Amino acid sequence: MTEIDPLTHPWAEDQVAAMHRLRDWAVTFVELNHHLSSWMALPVSDANALGQVIWAEADGSPLSPASLARRIGMTSGATSILLDRLETAGHVERHRESTDRRRITLRATGTARAESQRFLAFAGTEIAATVQETPTEDLEAVIRFLDRMTAAATAANTRLVQRATAGH
DSSP states (O other): OOOOOOTTTTOOHHHHHHHHHHHHHHHHHHHHHHHHHHHHTHHHHHHHHHHHHHHHEEEEEEEEHHHHHHHHHHHHHHHHHHHHHHHHHTEEEEEEESTTTTEEEEEHHHHHHHHHHHHHHHHHHHHHHHHHSSOHHHHHHHHHHHHHHHHHHHHHHHHHHHHHTTTT
């Protein structure tokens, strides 16, 4: 991948527009998470964590507490306290499913899944309709673009973590 200085390299109008739309989606998605937190009567950080647990589990790759901490940008200690709250509230359970009994897997409870599904059924109608009505070739182009953007952001995050651990 070519290294470009984002501050000095010229940007085309459509490139700027794409970046603005990505920002708009990110801001709107955060707002949806705030609504989920209200819907579930949870702090925003807890709703975000619960959403991550539910999505990962639905994807067939349940999270460990450490992987959840990385996804939500919290320390392991803060994530442990958050998980204690979610467990006490009856939203998450910790399981020891692997042969390595030390490895903990996070699972949403049936009640938490059902309530989040009620939220999605109410709040996700426009999003679902938009995805369903988008032609396959457009979705494929978006997927390729977002895969590249995710890889680029992951590379930037990795570089930032390396910089931080090097003492800068």
